[in-house]
Amino acid sequence: MSLYFLCFMLFCVGLYCLVRKRNIIKIVIGLGIIEYSLNLFFILLGYRTQGRAPILISEQELINTVDPLPQAMVLTTIVVGLAVMVTVVSLALRVYEKYGTFDITKIRRLKG
Amino acid sequence: MNLALFVIVPLACVFLIVLLARRFKALSDILANTAALFLLLLACFSLKQVAAQGVLTYNISGWAPPIGIALVMDGLSAFMLLTVNLVAFLAMIYAISYMRRYTEKWKFHALFLMMLTGMNGVILSGDLFNLYIFIEVASISGYALVAFGTQAEDLEAAFKYAIMGALASIFVLLGIALLYSHTSTLNMADIALSLAAKPRGILINFISVLFLAGFGLKAAIVPFHAWLPDAHSSAPSPVSAVLSGVFIKTLGVYALARVFFNIIGISAQLFYVLMILGILSMAIGAFLAVAQNDIKRMFAYSSISQVGYIIFALGIASPLAIFGALLHLFNHAVLKSLLFLNAGTIEYATDTRSLKGLGGLNDKLPVASVSSLVASMSISGIPPLGGFWSKLIIIIAAVQAGYFNFALVAVLVSVVTLVYYLKFYNTVFLGSLNAAIAEVKAVPFTMKFSLVALAIISLIAGGVLLPGLRIYLQAAANVLMR
Numbered sequence: 001m002s003l004y005f006l007c008f009m010l011f012c013v014g015l016y017c018l019v020r021k022r023n024i025i026k027i028v029i030g031l032g033i034i035e036y037s038l039n040l041f042f043i044l045l046g047y048r049t050q051g052r053a054p055i056l057i058s059e060q061e062l063i064n065t066v067d068p069l070p071q072a073m074v075l076t077t078i079v080v081g082l083a084v085m086v087t088v089v090s091l092a093l094r095v096y097e098k099y100g101t102f103d104i105t106k107i108r109r110l111k112g
Numbered sequence: 113m114n115l116a117l118f119v120i121v122p123l124a125c126v127f128l129i130v131l132l133a134r135r136f137k138a139l140s141d142i143l144a145n146t147a148a149l150f151l152l153l154l155a156c157f158s159l160k161q162v163a164a165q166g167v168l169t170y171n172i173s174g175w176a177p178p179i180g181i182a183l184v185m186d187g188l189s190a191f192m193l194l195t196v197n198l199v200a201f202l203a204m205i206y207a208i209s210y211m212r213r214y215t216e217k218w219k220f221h222a223l224f225l226m227m228l229t230g231m232n233g234v235i236l237s238g239d240l241f242n243l244y245i246f247i248e249v250a251s252i253s254g255y256a257l258v259a260f261g262t263q264a265e266d267l268e269a270a271f272k273y274a275i276m277g278a279l280a281s282i283f284v285l286l287g288i289a290l291l292y293s294h295t296s297t298l299n300m301a302d303i304a305l306s307l308a309a310k311p312r313g314i315l316i317n318f319i320s321v322l323f324l325a326g327f328g329l330k331a332a333i334v335p336f337h338a339w340l341p342d343a344h345s346s347a348p349s350p351v352s353a354v355l356s357g358v359f360i361k362t363l364g365v366y367a368l369a370r371v372f373f374n375i376i377g378i379s380a381q382l383f384y385v386l387m388i389l390g391i392l393s394m395a396i397g398a399f400l401a402v403a404q405n406d407i408k409r410m411f412a413y414s415s416i417s418q419v420g421y422i423i424f425a426l427g428i429a430s431p432l433a434i435f436g437a438l439l440h441l442f443n444h445a446v447l448k449s450l451l452f453l454n455a456g457t458i459e460y461a462t463d464t465r466s467l468k469g470l471g472g473l474n475d476k477l478p479v480a481s482v483s484s485l486v487a488s489m490s491i492s493g494i495p496p497l498g499g500f501w502s503k504l505i506i507i508i509a510a511v512q513a514g515y516f517n518f519a520l521v522a523v524l525v526s527v528v529t530l531v532y533y534l535k536f537y538n539t540v541f542l543g544s545l546n547a548a549i550a551e552v553k554a555v556p557f558t559m560k561f562s563l564v565a566l567a568i569i570s571l572i573a574g575g576v577l578l579p580g581l582r583i584y585l586q587a588a589a590n591v592l593m594r
Contacts, residue, residue, distance in 0.1 A: 018275070018279065024271065027275060031275065031278055031279075034279075034282055035282065038282060038285055038286060038289070041286070041289060042289050045289060045292065045293045069292075069298075070289075070292070073241055076241075076245060077285065080245065080248045083248070083252050084248070084252060084274070084278050084281075087252055087255050087256060087274060088255075088271070088274045088275065088278065091255070091259060091267060091270050091271045091274055092271060094259070094262065094267045095264075095267045095268060095271050098263075098264035098267055098268075099264060099268075107268050107271075108268075109264060109265050109268060110265055110268055110269055110342045110345075110346070
């Protein structure tokens with residue numbers, strides 16, 4: 001249970017970073033932290049204490065294995081997360097080139 | 113018919129374009145437009161086939177669900193596919209000339225087809241995690257396309273959009289993770305069966321809230337709408353047309369409807385929440401649109417308002433209301449893409465899209481003028497154009513369900529809609545030509561073609577109510593009423 005709680009704390013840290021920080025790079029880092037906490041959560045869902053990898057070996061009974069499906073999904077979300085991160089970071093860099101600042105409160109040409 | 117074609121064809125074209133377009137300049141145009149046309153024809157064909165055979169499924173690499181991943185096409189999917197691919201095809205034709213304003217056109221084609229892949233995938237996916245993956249594929253190409261002009265404003269809008277979009281995806285993924293932990297399956301039909309056998313706990317309500325926030329952010333329902341006007345007004349016009357016309361509806365409204373109506377099942381409170389959110393979006397979007405000076409920003413706020421109608425009708429959830437919601441979804445997809453393409457034409461011809469700098473373009477841009485008039489009147493609900501019928505059905509459904517106050521708000525918002533569209537038409541096309549406009553460039557044929565085609569479709573959109581065509585829409589609505 002404490003693992004779930006820590007995972008939730010990590011999510012909250014990321015969300016705080018995303019919502020409250022003014023530096024766009026820190027916002028991007030916040031996004032990354034949320035993503036990691038979510039991946040961790042996914043793995044925890046499929047985890048079992050003292051569980052083993054679900055590999056089928058002949059003459060051996062499969063007992064107490066962890067759920068492999070969340071692991072496969074986390075691999076996919078990591079790849080998706082990488083794509084999002086690359087897009088967001090490159091946007092952040094181009095924004096910096098144009099505005100000369102990382103401060104989100106000064107990047108406000110769009111209004112209304 | 114192989115359902116995977118809807119995903120494979122655009123994806124393969126992206127691959128070929130990225131590989132070859134630098135060497136063969138004309139290739140990306142030809143390939144992208146052929147692919148879009150092919151998908152449109154395939155969507156028409158699938159509509160007929162679904163009407164004849166019911167639900168079609170395709171198991172990816174032969175693994176039967178619930179273990180394998182399935183693509184599922186029912187009436188609603190076929191209807192959405194037609195809408196998406198119709199708008200995408202016409203936007204693509206329009207882009208042949210329009211995108212000459214930008215460099216590296218093949219990148220546009222690659223990203224655009226990638227977005228189409230994602231949207232088709234979202235519509236066809238029969239697996240919840242796969243739905244998330246396709247949402248991300250479409251969204252990431254969306255972020256890049258918003259920033260396509262690489263002006264300071266474009267990048268700013270794209271950055272905001274990317275952060276909000278990523279947050280929305282995280283909410284959706286968290287919801288999917290919790291749903292998986294509750295039901296031990298990811299197949300949509302399986303989840304629905306498994307949930308039906310279990311008591312509804314507080315977890316389901318929490319998951320509902322997560323999905324509402326996630327898809328609400330994607331659909332830009334009012335408390336989550338802040339990114340939309342920036343993103344949709346900064347993107348190149350063909351992209352705005354697709355983003356506003358079908359993107360927010362596929363990733364937002366369709367996914368919301370699919371998850372709530374067919375998977376989780378929806379409680380009375382949630383219906384009420386949807387209705388309230390719909391009414392709020394309608395009213396706030398419309399009032400903010402009146403105050404806008406930039407044409408594309410005005411249209412973007414109008415999108416929020418019109419999506420409000422769809423969400424409101426889904427919240428009423430009587431058979432008539434859902435029918436009206438889907439009809440309005442189709443109408444708005446056609447009309448809003450037409451309006452954004454018109455805004456693009458005006459910007460193309462005069463290099464400005466501020467209402468203050470425009471005027472008297474009626475003689476210079478006759479095609480844009482007439483199609484804008486048709487679209488403006490239709491979206492504000494002037495009979496007998498398409499937009500009138502869908503709004504009428506939604507309002508009748510609201511009255512039938514006993515929500516007189518909400519019906520009144522819907523009527524009043526419709527009047528406000530008329531006000532700002534008249535303001536748009538009056539300032540841009542009527543009056544005398546603004547002296548600040550040095551020259552009005554001639555509009556190329558391909559751009560006119562898209563405008564005329566969309567205008568004709570929006571003129572005859574009311575014809576969907578005729579008995580022969582009505583069955584397709586009814587089949588789509590029936591999916592949500594099970």
